[in-house]
Amino acid sequence: MFALIDGNNFYASCERVFQPKLRGKPLVVLSNNDGCAIARSDEAKALGVKMGQPIHDVPPAIRRQLAIRSANFTLYGDMSARVSAILREAAPRIEVYSIDESFLDLTGIGEREAFARELRDRVHRWTGIPNCVGIGATKTLAKLGNHVAKDAVRKPGSYPAQLGGVADLAALSPQALAKVLAATPVGELWGVGSRWSARLRELGIETALQLRDAPRDLVLQRFGVVLARTQRELAGDPCLVLDEVEPDRQQIMVSRSFGQRVEDHQLISEAFATFAVRACEKLRARGLVTSAIGIFANTDHFRAELRQHHPQRTTNLPRATSDTRVVLDTLRRMQRGFLKDGFAYKKAGVWLMDLGRPEQIQPDFFAPSVIGNDKLMSAMDAINRRYGRGTVGLGATGWRVRPQWAMRQAKLSPHFTTSLRDLPRVRC
């Protein structure tokens, strides 16, 4: 038996915790570079702002009514950690599925609904993040339950009873569950995206109920094992387990769109270095080493009239490393002849591949299998953790206060929970 607990409009709710004036207002959080809406309060949804919609596509009359914030992932990540800490204390087995969602194993818990409601209240009281809980015999059904619970909060009466943000599908009769499934368009299910839902509709499968009851060999044959699993999960047959331990990453990517188009190769090379430094920090935080490096750059593909170039290059390292200097050195060689003159670049990125645990790397008889200076890197990481990111670094990043490629973040709120300078002030 699974529960899924999910923060409502998570990023928007994080902003509201420390900015009470945003409560009750239509609020939109934008993607990096202040591009698209990636979170919307209920009020903003009611105004018709769509998920992923470029903010400049929102009609000015609507836009004027919106409170807008730039993405503040430092804040959201920290709030997320607070929520998971509460969940971990409450439930013996938990899988943190994303920044705003966790699955819980409810096996052995008798009063499921009471438990869920208590947990939901506690998370809200202790963190300020409103949330909903869905319960089901499988992960897919728990996800659907969460969906139902959110609907029930928004539109009371749409679900058998007003359940205060908790929906236990496992407590429903088969007929009542069928009713819920019949009311769910197939595209709203976890694991069914826009492509598959279009293809399913062509086959006359429009609701979750129709998918559950469709011929299994048809689903397997036309869509493969992934959708076949979803189908079985809908029928209450668990195919997905609780993944308590997060598996090691296979790759780490750091990429950004630039705040403006950039032609200067030196500046872009500094951007590459900056991204590589960040990627290596993430790598070390996970205790991994990398054996391959990739870089890419893109011109502005939204401007078809401009000359386009999107080069990409990968290199294998002779020895695995987590030392930023080794990566930067490789990066410098990879960049020879990489960019072309006369092109204006809009986005670039670095990714680290073939990641592994240093102790699991196949050793070399004649040379160390992992190279770099761990102590130096640990010291740098410790200083930056203690005194803030970028306190010590490497010259290749250009060390500029506000480089030309820096992303736009015009409406960034303070780092309320992670920076002493940004601590909220209380006046009385």
Added chain:
DNA sequence: TCTGGGGTCCTAGGACCC
């Protein structure tokens, strides 16, 4: 003028092995 970032898994086909 403006249009995000970061991941995973599955499948099919080709190369290659014994």
Added chain:
DNA sequence: TCTGGGGTCCTAGGACCC
């Protein structure tokens, strides 16, 4: 007339997730 069987690895493309 005959022309095996079984396997791994790699890559590209396509789907999904938040």
